Amino acid sequence: MKIIRVGPDEVFHRYLTPKWAFAPASGAGAAGDGGRFNRPGVEALYLSRAPQTALEEYQQGASIVPPGTLAAYIVTLDQVADLSAGFDPATWSKEWAAWDCPWRKIARIARKIPPSWHLSDSLIEAGCRGLLFPSLRHAGGTNLVVFNANLTPEDSVVVHDPECRLPKDQSSWPVS
Template identity: 75%
Template sequence: MNLVRIGPDEVFHRYLTPRWAYVPVSGAGAAIDGGRFNRPGIEALYLSRAPQTALDEYRQGASITPPATLAAYKVTLDQVVDLSTGYDPLIWGPEWAEWDCKWRLIARIDKKTPPSWKLSDILITAGCRGLLFPSLQHAGGTNLVIFSANLTADDKVDVHDPDGRLPRDQSSWQ
């Protein structure tokens, strides 16, 4: 595995669902149903290096974009696995060949464990803070999944909101 450091203060992006924009660094939403690199019950925050990649990830192929708020993040992390150039059998073990599996189909329809969840189990157990990986929604884009439980005091994931424009609670949604 290729371990890298991100930052200091490298900028990443995410489109936030308006209802949950008051907790922009939470990985709780991904923990509800799971994500490509997290099983249900495991918090993970998914970010993108570029705004267009973040938009395409948020849309997930939908023809009409649902309401969203774009947020930028300043990220400083140690111990991040870099798969951003994709799978290369000369660098990665054979278990990484299926990182881009159809995880939703495998988990929800086939009722099996997706290979990407097994990979994240390995990374989380090893104490890795996150994983850089190619976007499957935006050609050439790069995503970062952050494993919230593995963050330390030296790591930083801050939403950039200098004017306090993001909501502070869910009062608008009651």
């Protein structure tokens, strides 16, 4: 396994669902249903190195892009597993060959635990702050999943919003 430091102050991107743009650093959305590298109940923030990768990850293959707000993040993290070059048996244990499994199908249809959840469990238990991995939506793109519970005071994931344009709460959304 390859462990690196991200940053200081490396820029990543994410498209935010407008209703949840008031909490741009939260991993609660991913905790609801789970994600490629987090089980339901485990907060994780998914970011992309490039805006185009963030867009394609947000779109998730839909023919029309849903409304979204692009946000940039300034990131400094220690102890990040770096799978960005993909699986290499010289660097990663054989279990990591399944990192790109069809996790939704496994979790939601087969009702089994995807291999990628076991892999992220091991990273979280080892204290890793995150994982860099290739985008499966944008060829050549790189994503970063941040394990919020493992962040320390030395780590930083801050949305870049110098003019305070992001909403502060959900008051603009009517309750129905």
